[in-house]
Amino acid sequence: MSLMTSQPxxxxxxxxxxxxxxxxxxxxxxxxxxxxxxxxALEESIEWPGKVPAPAQLEIRPGAHGQILQMAGASLEPRxxxxxxxxxxxxxxxxxxxxxxxxxxxxVTVPAALLEVxxxxxxxxxxxxxxxxxxxxxxxxxxxxxSVRLAMPGLAGGIVQGLGQPQLTGQGFLVDLGGARxxxxxxxTAGVSLPAFFYETTLTPVMTGKLTVSAQGFTAGNxxxxxxxxTGSATIPGGPPQYTLLESDPxxxxxxxxxxxxxxxxxxxxxxxFAVGPPQLVTNxxxxxxxxxxxxxxxxxxxxxxxxxxAPPPPQVPDWQVFAAxxxxxxxxxxxxxxxxxxxxxxxxxxxxxxxxxxxxxxxxQPGARTVPEAVQGVVAFNYxxxxxxxxxxxxxxxxxxxxxxxxxxxxxxxxxSVPVTVLPGTVPADLQxxxxxxxxxxxAEKELILHGLAASRGRTAASLVPPQQQAWFPFIQLAPAxxxxxxxxxxxxxxxxxxxxxxxxxRRARRALRRQWRILRRAAQTADAPRFAAAAVSALRVACxxxxxxxxxxxxxxxxxxxxxxxxxxxxxxxxxxxxxxVTDASNFSTASTNPAELLPxxxxxxxxxxxxxxxx
Amino acid sequence: xxxxxxxLWLLAFRLPSAIGLLLAPSFLSLAALxxxxxxxxxxxxxxxxxxxxxxxxxxxxxxxxxxxASGTLQDLGNAEWQRHRTGEAILxxxxxxxxxxxxxxxxxxxxxxRKTAQLEAxxxxxxxxxxxxxxxNWWAWIAGGSLWLAVGMGALPGLLRRRKATWQQATAxxxxxxxxxxxxxxxxxxxxxxxxxxxxxxxxxxxxPTLEAQTLTRLAPGDPARWLRSRGRYVLIRTSRxxxxxxxxxxxxxxxxxxxxxx
Numbered sequence: 001m002s003l004m005t006s007q008p009x010x011x012x013x014x015x016x017x018x019x020x021x022x023x024x025x026x027x028x029x030x031x032x033x034x035x036x037x038x039x040x041a042l043e044e045s046i047e048w049p050g051k052v053p054a055p056a057q058l059e060i061r062p063g064a065h066g067q068i069l070q071m072a073g074a075s076l077e078p079r080x081x082x083x084x085x086x087x088x089x090x091x092x093x094x095x096x097x098x099x100x101x102x103x104x105x106x107x108v109t110v111p112a113a114l115l116e117v118x119x120x121x122x123x124x125x126x127x128x129x130x131x132x133x134x135x136x137x138x139x140x141x142x143x144x145x146x147s148v149r150l151a152m153p154g155l156a157g158g159i160v161q162g163l164g165q166p167q168l169t170g171q172g173f174l175v176d177l178g179g180a181r182x183x184x185x186x187x188x189t190a191g192v193s194l195p196a197f198f199y200e201t202t203l204t205p206v207m208t209g210k211l212t213v214s215a216q217g218f219t220a221g222n223x224x225x226x227x228x229x230x231t232g233s234a235t236i237p238g239g240p241p242q243y244t245l246l247e248s249d250p251x252x253x254x255x256x257x258x259x260x261x262x263x264x265x266x267x268x269x270x271x272x273x274f275a276v277g278p279p280q281l282v283t284n285x286x287x288x289x290x291x292x293x294x295x296x297x298x299x300x301x302x303x304x305x306x307x308x309x310x311a312p313p314p315p316q317v318p319d320w321q322v323f324a325a326x327x328x329x330x331x332x333x334x335x336x337x338x339x340x341x342x343x344x345x346x347x348x349x350x351x352x353x354x355x356x357x358x359x360x361x362x363x364x365x366q367p368g369a370r371t372v373p374e375a376v377q378g379v380v381a382f383n384y385x386x387x388x389x390x391x392x393x394x395x396x397x398x399x400x401x402x403x404x405x406x407x408x409x410x411x412x413x414x415x416x417x418s419v420p421v422t423v424l425p426g427t428v429p430a431d432l433q434x435x436x437x438x439x440x441x442x443x444x445a446e447k448e449l450i451l452h453g454l455a456a457s458r459g460r461t462a463a464s465l466v467p468p469q470q471q472a473w474f475p476f477i478q479l480a481p482a483x484x485x486x487x488x489x490x491x492x493x494x495x496x497x498x499x500x501x502x503x504x505x506x507x508r509r510a511r512r513a514l515r516r517q518w519r520i521l522r523r524a525a526q527t528a529d530a531p532r533f534a535a536a537a538v539s540a541l542r543v544a545c546x547x548x549x550x551x552x553x554x555x556x557x558x559x560x561x562x563x564x565x566x567x568x569x570x571x572x573x574x575x576x577x578x579x580x581x582x583x584v585t586d587a588s589n590f591s592t593a594s595t596n597p598a599e600l601l602p603x604x605x606x607x608x609x610x611x612x613x614x615x616x617x618x
Numbered sequence: 619x620x621x622x623x624x625x626l627w628l629l630a631f632r633l634p635s636a637i638g639l640l641l642a643p644s645f646l647s648l649a650a651l652x653x654x655x656x657x658x659x660x661x662x663x664x665x666x667x668x669x670x671x672x673x674x675x676x677x678x679x680x681x682x683x684x685x686x687a688s689g690t691l692q693d694l695g696n697a698e699w700q701r702h703r704t705g706e707a708i709l710x711x712x713x714x715x716x717x718x719x720x721x722x723x724x725x726x727x728x729x730x731x732r733k734t735a736q737l738e739a740x741x742x743x744x745x746x747x748x749x750x751x752x753x754x755n756w757w758a759w760i761a762g763g764s765l766w767l768a769v770g771m772g773a774l775p776g777l778l779r780r781r782k783a784t785w786q787q788a789t790a791x792x793x794x795x796x797x798x799x800x801x802x803x804x805x806x807x808x809x810x811x812x813x814x815x816x817x818x819x820x821x822x823x824x825x826x827p828t829l830e831a832q833t834l835t836r837l838a839p840g841d842p843a844r845w846l847r848s849r850g851r852y853v854l855i856r857t858s859r860x861x862x863x864x865x866x867x868x869x870x871x872x873x874x875x876x877x878x879x880x881x
Contacts, residue, residue, distance in 0.1 A: 208671070
C-alpha cells in the first residue's frame with residue numbers, strides 16, 4: 001500500500017487540449033510525412049474519428065497510436081499521440097482544417113496543420129529522428145525465432161535519444177520482451193558517422209501466411225528503460241524528453257508451415273543450426289538402481305537466437321529409466337545475435353535508473369575497430385537423470401533429438417549419442433516400476449498431442465455421409481431377400497399341396513395334352529389331312545378321359561368316353577361322332593378293309609363340341 | 619421373321635440411340651475428369667503445401683461434395699484448422715471418423731484441437747460408443763446381412779427338404795447373435811447423426827427461436843450439441859450446459875441430412 005501511495009498521481013486535465021503538426025512540415029512530392037495529433041489525455045478517453053478531414057489531394061492513412069506518461073511537476077500527465085501517414089503527389093500547400101474530437105466526453109478542437117510540398121525543401125527541416133525496423137530474414141517458418149532490431153539514428157551533431165515503450169505491432173507473432181536489449185553505437189549513414197540507438201528483441205511467428213510487422217515507440221531523451229551499452233561518441237540531450245511517437249515502415253513476413261515430410265524423431269520445435277556436444281556422465285561405473293546425471297550441451301551456430309530450445313523427451317528403453325530434466329539452464333545467456341567489437345573500443349554501460357549527464361560526449365570509436373559476427377550465438381545444457389535397471393546395460397540409451405534447419409529446409413538429426421558405461425549389481429527400488437509406468441504414460445500422452453499432416457490418399461470413400469439405413473433405397477434392398485424367401489415358401493407350399501392331391505397334376509397334364517392334340521387336329525383339318533385329323537381326334541378324346549380312369553390313355557376306347565358326356569349326348573349326335581371316330585381309326589389300324597378317314601373331316605364341329613365338354617370336366 | 623432378321627431390324631431402327639448410349643459414358647467420364655474427387659484432392663494437397671489454406675480448403679470441400687472420403691475430410695480439417703476455423707476443422711475431422719473410425723490421424727488431430735482450444739468432446743451413450751467401433755455404413759449391412767443369413771440358414775434346409783446340418787444351425791445362431799448385437803450400434807448411428815458442432819465464434823444459444831430472444835450462453839466454435847428439432851431457420855439443440863435455439867447455419871451436423879429428417 002505504501003508503494004502505491006508513493007507513486008505520483010496521474011493528472012487528468014480538466015480542459016484537455018490537442019496539438020497537430022506535420023513531421024516534417026516541408027516535403028518533396030511523393031515523400032512521406034507524418035500527421036501527428038497529441039492530446040494531454042488518456043487514450044481510452046479519446047473518441048478518435050475513423051477519418052481525418054484532409055484535402056482530397058493528400059493521401060492519408062492511419063498509423064500508430066499510443067500513450068505515455070510524462071512527468072509534470074509532482075504528477076504524471078498522459079500524452080496520447082495519433083499518427084497518420086501522409087503523402088502528396090503534387091507541389092502545393094495542404095491544410096488539414098481544425099476539427100472536433102470528444103475527449104472525456106467533452107469537445108476538444110484539434111487545430112489546423114499545414115503541410116508544404118515543394119520541389120526542393122530547404123536543408124535541416126527534419127527535427128525528429130526516424131525509426132527503422134530491421135529483420136535479417138523475412139521468409140520464416142512457424143516457430144522460427146528471429147532477431148528484430150529497432151534502429152533510431154541520431155540527428156546531426158551526434159545527438160541521439162532513447163526509445164520509450166518500444167513495441168512491435170501486428171498479428172500472428174510473439175515478442176520475447178524478456179530478452180530485449182538496447183545500446184547506442186556508431187553507424188555510418190551516407191558517409192557520415194553518427195551514433196544510433198538500437199533496441200533488439202526476438203520475434204517468433206505463430207501463424208502461417210503473410211504477416212505485417214511494424215514498430216513504434218516514443219522518443220525518450222535521456223530516459224532509458226534498462227541497462228544500455230554505449231559504444232563510440234554520442235551526445236544525449238538533457239532536460240525533459242519530448243515523447244514524440246515514432247513508427248517504422250511495415251515489414252511483410254512470409255511465414256510457412258514446417259514440412260511434415262522428413263520429420264525426424266525427437267523434434268521439439270527447435271529451428272536453427274544447432275550442434276550437439278559430447279554427452280558427459282558424472283561417472284561411467286554405475287550400480288543398478290543408482291541414478292546418474294547426463295549433461296549434453298547444444299550450441300547454436302545459426303543466425304537466429306537460441307530462444308527457448310526444448311529438450312527432447314526421455315526415451316522409453318527396457319534397460320534404463322530416463323527422467324526428463326526440466327531444470328536445464330543455459331550455460332551462457334540466451335541472447336539475440338549481436339556484433340562484438342574489438343577490445344580496443346571503450347565501452348560504457350549505463351545502469352537502469354542512472355541517467356547520463358546531459359550532453360556528455362562519449363569517446364569515439366578507434367579507426368581500426370571493426371565488428372565481427374559471433375560464431376556461436378548461445379549454448380544450452382540439457383540434463384537427464386538415468387537409472388540403469390539391469391546389469392546388461394553397456395551404454396546409455398541414445399536420446400532422439402532433431403531440429404529443423406531453415407537454411408536447407410530439412411530436418412537435422414541431433415540425436416544425443418550413447419556413452420559406454422559399466423553397470424554393477426545393485427538393488428532396484430520398489431517404487432521404480434511405478435515411476436517407469438508414470439513416465440511411459442506421460443510420454444505417450446504428450447506424443448499424441450500433435451497435428452498430423454495431410455493424408456496421402458483419399459482413404460475410405462462413401463457415396464454419402466448419410467448411413468444406408470437412412471437412405472430411401474435401403475428398405476427395398478432389404479425387401480429383396482424377404483421376397484425371395486416368400487417365393488420359396490410359397491413354392492414349397494404349393495409343392496406339398498400337389499403331392500397330397502396328385503389328381504390335380506393329372507388333370508393339368510390332361511388339359512395340356514388335350515390342347516396340344518386339339519391344335520394338331522385343327523391344323524390337319526385345315527390341310528385336309530384326314531388320317532392325321534382322325535388320329536389327333538382320337539388322341540384328344542383319350543387324353544381328355546384319362547384322368548377319370550386308372551388306365552393308360554392309349555388303352556381307352558369309345559365306350560370309355562361316352563359315360564363322361566351328358567346323358568342326352570351319349571345316345572345323340574355326340575355319341576355317334578365318338579363312335580365313328582373310334583371305328584374309323586380302329587379300322588385303319590387293325591382292319592384289312594379299306595376306310596376313308598376323309599369322311600370324318602365334316603364332323604369337326606361336332607368333335608370340338610365333345611372335346612369342349614370333356615375339357616370342362618377336367 | 620427369323621431371329622437374326624429381327625435383330626438386324628432392331629439394330630437399324632435403334633442405331634442412333636445405341637450410339638448415344640455407347641458414347642455417353644465417354645462424355646461423362648471426360649466431364650468428370652476435369653473435376654474428379656481425385657484431382658480436387660491433389661489440388662488441395664498442393665495448395666496446402668504452398669500454405670494457401672483457403673484454396674486448399676475449397677478444393678478439399680469440393681472433393682468431399684463429389685464423393686465423401688475419410689482422408690479428404692481429414693485434410694479439409696487440417697486446412698480449416700490452419701485458417702483458424704476451429705468449428706469447421708472439428709466438424710471435418712468428426713466426419714472423417716464417422717466414415718472411417720480407423721483413421722488414427724483424424725482422431726489424434728481431434729484430440730490435439732480440443733486440447734488446444736479447450737473444447738470438450740461430445741458425450742456418447744454406450745450404444746453410440748459401440749457404433750464408433752466400425753464405419754457407420756457397415757452396421758446397416760452387417761445387421762441386414764446377419765438377419766437374412768440367420769433366416770436363410772434356419773429356413774432353407776426345410777424349404778429344400780434337406781436335413782439341417784450342425785454347421786447350418788451354428789451359422790444361424792451366430793448370425794442371429796451378430797444381428798442382435800448390431801441393433802444397439804444401429805441405434806447409436808441414428809442418434810450420433812444428430813450430433814453437431816458450433817461453427818462460429820460466440821454462437822448465441824437463445825431461449826426462444828427468435829432474433830430478439832434472450833441469450834442463455836455463447837458457444838465456442840467446435841462445441842458439441844445434439845439437434846433436437848427445428849423451427850423455421852432455428853434449431854433446438856442440447857449442449858452440456860443448456861438447451862436452447864441457434865440458427866441452422868451456426869451448427870454443422872456430422873450427418874448433414876439428418877437435420878432435415880428430424881426437423
